[in-house]
Amino acid sequence: MAFVPHSSSVGQRWRLFCLSLVLAVTAALLGAPAATAEVQHPRQQWMRESTAGLFLHWGMFTAPRHTDCATWEHDVTAGGWSPDYWVDEARKLGASYIVLATFHSRLGYARPWPSKIPGSCSTDRDFLGELVNAGKAKGIKVMLYMTDDPQWHNEVAGVRTLDSDAYSAYKGEKVDLTTREGFGRFSYDQFFEVMENYPDLAGFWIDNDNEYWESHQLYEQIRAKRPSWLLTNNNEDTPIMDTVSNEQKTGMTPAYDYPSAAFTPMPRISEGDYKLPTSGDWWYDGKDHPVDFRQSTGRYITNAGSSMKSLMAETAMVNGRFPPSQQAYNDFMAGWTAPIRSSMEGTEGGGYMYGGMQPGFWNDGAHGVITVGPGAVTQYVHVVTRPRTDMVRLRDNGYRATRVTDVRTGKDVAFSQSGGYLTILDIADWDPYDTVFKVETDGRQHSYYPQKSLRAAASSAADGHPGGAVVDGSDGNYWDSDGRLPASVTIDLGNLRRATSLAVNQREWSPTHARSTFGRPEDSARIKDYAVSASDDGRHWRTVRAGALPSARGVQLIDIGEQKARYLKLDVRNTWAGPQAPDFFGRLRIDEIKVAYGAPVSGSAQVPLEAESRRNDRDGAVRASACGACSGSARLVGFGGGSRNSVTFHDVTAAEAGNYRLQFDHTAGAAASLSVRVNGAAAIDVPVPAGNPDVPGSTAVSVPLTAGANTVEVFSTASRGPGLDRIVVGPLPPASYVPKTTMTVEPHGLQWVGAGQQSVQVTAELRLDADDALDGVRLAPKAPAGWTVEGGPATASSLRLGQTLKARWTLLSPPGADVTPTTVPVTAEFLTLGTPHTVTQNVGIRPRPADRVFMREAEDSRNRLGTAGLTGCSPCSGGEKVRNIGGSAAADVLFPDVTVDRAGTYPLFIDYTVNGDRSFLVSVDGGAPVEAAVSGIGNSTPQTTSVPVTLTAGSHTIRVYNDRKSAPDLDRLSLGQP
Structure with missing residues (x-):
């Protein structure tokens, strides 16, 4: 059915008829309600077999910037543009598809194809058609980028990239393309024209949603008209889409670990969309920006290791050629990936x-x-x-x-x-x-019990996601604890059986590290503190392992030693998510739990520095003992009472003299210690924490070694020492290395205070997120000149994975004076393998302006952000703002404890940033909202508007929101004099 636009009332009725017909056809084609798409569908097969795609940015504003469509088209052709060049470059990258981004808000809304629909740049030459044909000839799919966003229509002064008059004349009615609804109508027409003219296109890559598209069932109509095409959406998991694209995620550890920022579980198709040029306005400025080979190759590999597709963003010059740095990277990839292609394709x-x-x-x-x-x-x-x-x-x-x-x-x-x-x-x-x-x-058939032989039940479960899902053998089903923590799941082995470990596959539905990107607070819903218990009868339990799991993707293994039990219970005490991430806080989902009854043994080589090796000298009562979870399946025991019971390693070699990292893998049921003497020097004490006596843990220290062979003697001065599995010697981490921690300081955001002496309550928490232990930890604020701190530093001899150190203080400003602009650093100091490190967060305190009776940052920790979130904004007050407000009732900002000392009507000043036309709704104490309609020219340009609010004397709650539409970004609220 061809798309035929109409403007009369008859045409309107015709469109409604067509729409009803399309929806009926859609339901018939999909065999399901139109609002839901399949997670897996045959049309997706080519994408599932892909490793990567090329995200090609190129348009009328590609440097040198053109402001006339015909001139741009002439220069493209005159420059020798060739579709085969793009296709060949995609193949160098190992890409199976190209996403062509030209109808882009920052590229002049250019359409490099002939179009009968006026409204933005459209060429006479069919560049899109030529690209589709060239790709088809060489096995490269082409998808077309479509934007929902008209806000950059006036980015270039004096240039009209969206022609409302021409489109209005075409439609026979007034349509403003600079509004979201008007642009939605214009772009809606593009979808149908493209579907009609380019049947060999592979689908649409859609940069977020437009309300007009959704209200007119655009995606359902695409499904009906082009059922083989794919739909991709950017940064949100829209059910009808085939693919979720995760755009420009940064801040991970390591920096290339793109999947740790993803939020969509397999088997849903997911892209990691990242730019190859690493700086500047790379999508159009024409400069030769560098490409970080290390980060880009790392992203390519780690995405493949999570079944994510690498969508690599490059920008072509006007003639279609890539700048030298991008060209060099493409050429490098063609050779670098060739030897390892077998490890990437079909995997x-x-x-x-x-x-x-x-x-x-x-x-x-x-x-x-x-x-x-x-x-x-x-x-x-x-x-x-x-x-x-x-x-x-x-x-x-x-x-x-x-x-x-x-x-x-x-x-x-x-x-x-x-x-x-x-x-x-x-x-x-x-x-x-x-x-x-x-x-x-040869597989793992002899290590894990078949899932079908197990039964499971949970302490709590959401509807449709019972505890039994963790042993049903299907990753499509999962246990959801229904937002309740602590929670537990009990696995019934059927009878008394041997058990040695659990393999836990958690639902990959949240990022694995705390960060804010695109204004969304994100944190890991992975298990943090846990305990595993065993029971013979389901009534009497014994704890066999307790600790913390890392915030990490992929299977997590929990060794429990040699157990014989019928029941195993996993108690989850908490997760890594914090309250700043309400979508994930207190939420637990687990796909599968497998129970192992042994560990495979293979290989003819020996791991160096095994404690039980015959190369070592044993003294006294030290002897070998079987240990299924230990390296080499054995360890040494009998330590205690000093050096008369010891083991000496003679073949500890170092290439050159210096300090090295010496790691002990030990077993201990109770807290104990080891001592180590290197080359006969004074012994170094190594504390060993309590754990399962049959499961190794690790502790590392820094020791000096000479070049060549060294002797390392290990003993214990405790009455009964731990077991020793092995030692490991390696270089120390670089001095710049700091183990990953999360430090939370409240209050967050600039604190605006009134006249006279002020008291500020400060709390801080330091959490260790990595396996490397911290030693000698100290946490405290540093008082500025004239200020005093009530409360001493918080200290800990050591912190291990997931452990925290917390403290609270009261800061007092100098008496008899108003506060001047002040910054209070709160610092955590600690040692890592003897190297000192610090982590600092600042509390900023500012005097409130005299014409304000209240002032608070949007990002202040006293506020509740709902599903909105923080994002950086250097021109904003405090360097941050709250983004992603609006579109749903949950995406709001709640300001509690807004206090005034007398009743009256106050001007409420709203500091914001916006690009285009948007509105806040403001409600006081749940009352009727007041609209604050604003307009702006950039998300990095703070502006101020005001609305009147009527307040009684006392405390109030102000809600800033927009239930239906996206609101501006919020910087700060303040109240003027009544």
Whole structure:
């Protein structure tokens, strides 16, 4: 059915008839309500088989900027533009598709195709059609970018990129393209024209939603007219879309670990959309911006390791060619990916629903991902950040390795496997960006109980997501604790059985690290503090393991030692999410829990510095003891009483003299200590925390070694010392390395105070988010000149993963004077392997202007942000603002405790930023809202408006929101004199 525009009332009725027909056809085609699309559908197969796409930015504003469409088209053609060049460059990147972004708000809303619909630049030459045909000839799909946003129509002074008059004449009625509704109508027409004229297009990449599209069932009509086309949406998971694209996520650790910012669980298709040029107005300014090879290749690999597609954004020049830096990267990728193509094509991310070993942080600073072939029999270990030593050690998740080869060289590599770990040894051929090992396995059929033999029940569960979902063998079903924590799930093994570990696959529905991007507060809904208990009868329980799991994607392994039980219970005490992320706070979802009854042993090589090795000298009562969870399946026990019961390692070598990291893998049921003496020097005491006596933990210290061979003697001065599995020696982390922590200081946001002496309550919490222990921790504010602090520093001898240090203080300003602009630093000091580090957050305090009776930042920690969130804004007051207000009742900002000392009508001043026309709604104490309609020219230009509010004497709550439409970004509220 062709799209035929009409403007008369008859035409209106015709459109309604067509719409009803289209919706009927849609329902018939999809076999389901039109509002819901399939997570998996045959039309998606080509995208699922893809590794990457090229996000091509190019338009009328591509430098040198053109303001006349015909001139731009002439210069494009005269410059020698060729669609085959773009297709060939995409293939160099390993891309299977191109997203052409020209109808873009920052590129002049250019349409490089002939169009009968006036309103923005449209060319006579059919560049889009030529690209689609060139791609089809070489197996490259083409998708078309469509924007929802008219706000940049006046970005260039004196240039009209949206022609409302021409479009209005075409429609036969007045339409303002600079409004969201008017632009929605204009762009709505584009969809249908493109669908009619380009049947070989692969679909639309849609930059967020427009209300007009949604109210006119655009997506349902696309499904009906082009059922084979894909729909992608940017930064939100819209049910009818095939793909969720995660645009420009930053701030991760490591910086290339793009999947840690994703929020959509498999098997939904997800893209990581990132720019290759690393600076400036890269999408159009024509400059040769550098490409960070390290970060870009890291993103490419880690995305593949999470079954995400890498959508790499580049910008072509007017003639279609790429600037030299981008061209060089494309050329590099063509050669660099060729030897490892087998590990990327036809594979899925390992450690998730497709099986495979555990991705993430490995030994000695290593980080990487796993890709797996069908059934995870063949797996690929991608070492993106190499360890500081020449071996890689990772959790095997029960897969027994039979052979390991270096994919780039084809050489066999020595390996050892025991205790739940695969260790790849003596690695010499390190690639600077991704060293890849092919691991051939014979599966894990002898390590885990079949899921169908288990039963499970939970302490609480949301409708449709019971505890039994964790053992049903389907990642499509999951347990949801219904927002209740603590929560527990109990697994029934059927009878008394051996159990050694749990493999927990949590729902990958939230980011794994705390950050704010695009104004959304995001945090990890992953398990933090947990305990595992065992029982023979389901009534009497014994705790077999307790601790914290990292905030990380992929399977998490919990060793519980050698247990014989019928029931195992996982108690989840809390998650990593904080209250600033209400969508995730207190929420728990688990896909699957598998129960292991053993660990595979394979490989002919020996892991260096095993405690039980015959190369070591044992004295006194020290002896070997079986330990299924230990490296080499054994450890040494019998320590205690001093150096008469000891083990001495003679082959601890160092290339040069200096300080090194010495790690002890130990077992201890109760807190104890080890002592280490290097080359006969004074002993160093190493505290060992309590744990499961059959499960190794790790503690590291800094020790001096000489060049060549060194002796390391280990003993314990405790009456009964811990067991020793092995020691590990490697370089210290660089001095710049600081273990990842989260420090929360309240109040957050500038504090505006009145006249006279002031008292400010400050609280702080430091949380360790990494495995590296912190020693000698001290947390305290530093009083500015004339100020005093009530309350002493908070201290801890050490912090381990997930542990926190909290404190509260009262700050008093100088008496007899008004507050002057003041910044109070709150600092955490600690040692990591003997190296001192500090983490600081500031509390800013400012005198309130004399003409204001109240003033508070939108980002102030006293406010409730709902699903809105903080984002940086350097020109704004305090350097932050609240974004993503409006569009739903939950996306609001609530200002409690707005206090005035007398009744009256006050001017409420609203500091905001906006691009275009939007409105706030303001409600006092739940009363009828007042609208504050505003207009602006940029999201980085703060402005002020005001509305009157009537207040009684006392405390009030002010709500800023817009239930139906997007509101401006909010910087600050203040009340003037009544």
